[in-house]
Amino acid sequence: MSEQTAHALVLEEPRTLRERELPLPQTGDDDALLRVEACGLCGTDHEQYTGHLHPGYGFVPGHESVGILERIGSAAAKRWGVREGDRVAVEVFLSCGTCAPCQAGDSQRCARHGLADMYGFVPSDREPGLWGGYSQYQYLAPDSQVLKVPDALDPITATMFNPLGAGVRWGVSLPGTRNGDVVAVLGPGVRGLSVVAAVKQAGAGFVMVTGLGSRDGARLATAKRFGADLTVDVGVEDPVAALEDATGGRADVVVDVTARAPAAFTQAVKLARPGGTIILAGTRGTTDVPGFRPDDLVFKELRVLGALGVDTPSYQAALELLEDGAYPFADVSRHVAGLADVDTLLETMAGEAGEPPLHAVVDPWKDT
Numbered sequence: 001m002s003e004q005t006a007h008a009l010v011l012e013e014p015r016t017l018r019e020r021e022l023p024l025p026q027t028g029d030d031d032a033l034l035r036v037e038a039c040g041l042c043g044t045d046h047e048q049y050t051g052h053l054h055p056g057y058g059f060v061p062g063h064e065s066v067g068i069l070e071r072i073g074s075a076a077a078k079r080w081g082v083r084e085g086d087r088v089a090v091e092v093f094l095s096c097g098t099c100a101p102c103q104a105g106d107s108q109r110c111a112r113h114g115l116a117d118m119y120g121f122v123p124s125d126r127e128p129g130l131w132g133g134y135s136q137y138q139y140l141a142p143d144s145q146v147l148k149v150p151d152a153l154d155p156i157t158a159t160m161f162n163p164l165g166a167g168v169r170w171g172v173s174l175p176g177t178r179n180g181d182v183v184a185v186l187g188p189g190v191r192g193l194s195v196v197a198a199v200k201q202a203g204a205g206f207v208m209v210t211g212l213g214s215r216d217g218a219r220l221a222t223a224k225r226f227g228a229d230l231t232v233d234v235g236v237e238d239p240v241a242a243l244e245d246a247t248g249g250r251a252d253v254v255v256d257v258t259a260r261a262p263a264a265f266t267q268a269v270k271l272a273r274p275g276g277t278i279i280l281a282g283t284r285g286t287t288d289v290p291g292f293r294p295d296d297l298v299f300k301e302l303r304v305l306g307a308l309g310v311d312t313p314s315y316q317a318a319l320e321l322l323e324d325g326a327y328p329f330a331d332v333s334r335h336v337a338g339l340a341d342v343d344t345l346l347e348t349m350a351g352e353a354g355e356p357p358l359h360a361v362v363d364p365w366k367d368t
Contacts, residue, residue: 007364008135009339010124012058014051017134017343022060025128025139029073032140034090038336039133040064040159041360042190043259044120046350049343052285055121062133062362063092063120064162066155070137080146087153089161090138091145091315092118108309113143134342136364147315150323156361157322157330160194163359164318164329165310166281167194172202173314174305175253175277179203184243184251184271185228186210187258187282188219190332190359193226194318195255197327200227206247208232210239210267218333219358225328240270254278260285266292274300281307333358338366 005021012018027033039062047053048061066089069082077083094117095107102110108118115121119138122131130139140146149158171177171185171194183199185192188211196207208230209223220231230246232239243250250273258264259282266289268278297304322329335357337345345360347353 006130006135006137007339007368008060008130009342010058011048011054011061014054015049015343017049019339022124022129022135024137025130027071027073029075030142032072032076032144033070034065034067034088034138034140035070036065036067036133036136036138036364037087037155038066038159039362039364040162041345041349041362042163043349046346049346050350057123057125059120059122059124060130060132060135061120062135063118064159065090065119065133065138066149066158066161067138076140076142080144082146082148087149087155087158088146089149089158089315089319090119090140091147091310091312092120092162093145093309094118094141094143095145096143105311105313107145107311134339134362134364145312147312147319150319152323153319156334156336156363158319159361160322160329160359161315161318162310163190164194164197164321165315166191167196167198168317168321169310169314170257170279170281170307171195171198171253171255173311174307175255175279177202177204177253180205181252182206182243182247182249184208184210184239184254184268186254186256186264186268187261188216188223188231189257191257191281193219193223193332193358195257196223196226196228197321197329199253201321201326206230208239208243208246208251210234212261215355222332222358227327234267239267243271249273250276252276256280256282258282262286262288263290265289269296269300269302272300272302275302276300277303277305279305279307334361336361336363336366338362338368339364340367
């Protein structure tokens with residue numbers, strides 16, 4: 001990178017990441033420039049790369065950025081409560097702050113921005129182009145939302161603010177998880193483990209985590225380190241029977257964070273107690289739900305809530321929980337890639353090449 005450009009990756013089409021030098025933008029009173037130290041990856045990233053979620057235009061991916069504020073205007077600094085040189089975490093959604101959804105804390109439905117302006121999805125031909133974390137620098141627009149990262153957190157661990165924020169919102173805030181509740185978490189990925197930590201922190205009395213097959217074996221073992229009381233491989237054991245044997249009943253709250261697992265929702269319905277709550281946070285990728293009977297929702301009077309995105313209080317709670325260090329987020333199976341190796345890492349995450357890590361991170365300065 002020269003003093004006037006940033007080295008970045010543009011996903012021009014599925015499976016085509018191009019290295020490009022993009023000009024650094026001028027910034028004013030109301031925006032900022034972030035020196036990206038690390039950007040976490042999730043299922044969205046590899047689905048963008050493989051084409052399942054590619055929008056049909058080129059863009060700089062990456063929506064879990066942590067970095068240092070290289071430049072920031074005085075109005076932005078005052079609004080965000082930060083200053084030049086601070087390490088911050090960047091929320092994926094922009095917020096106008098004035099529309100009804102933003103006033104309610106639902107910035108993913110912002111009337112001005114919505115999903116169209118989410119970081120890691122904005123067209124690279126929209127000035128200034130640096131709209132994602134697969135870059136040495138990221139532009140922060142006036143309606144950005146940032147949170148100061150505690151001094152004790154290194155940038156790699158701090159990228160966990162995004163999945164752990166999801167764990168707080170999906171596992172605690174949305175379902176209203178209470179002290180002593182029995183919680184079933186479907187899916188032992190990084191967001192599933194984040195739900196475990198969040199509900200345990202909220203006082204859940206018993207937590208079960210499910211996975212499927214040998215690929216999830218190590219992840220289920222890790223779930224125990226995060227406080228799971230029971231882990232179940234649904235390929236060899238009935239999770240409903242296992243939960244009833246362990247607790248004498250079924251779950252007050254079921255959080256389904258599986259991806260492309262159509263049968264998981266049916267399991268969620270079976271695992272929930274009458275009057276229980278199901279949080280559907282994972283995507284099916286299909287209209288088929290094997291074995292699902294809508295009447296079960298009626299007879300059990302279940303509450304089913306879809307979960308999209310994370311709010312600021314949940315992100316803030318996640319950063320505080322990471323700073324506390326009570327759960328081993330810093331020690332999970334993790335792969336950190338430089339920009340030259342991101343395509344290989346995304347293929348691994350998509351299950352196409354080797355064993356995927358539990359947590360994947362891009363360091364845009366690695367090997368430079």
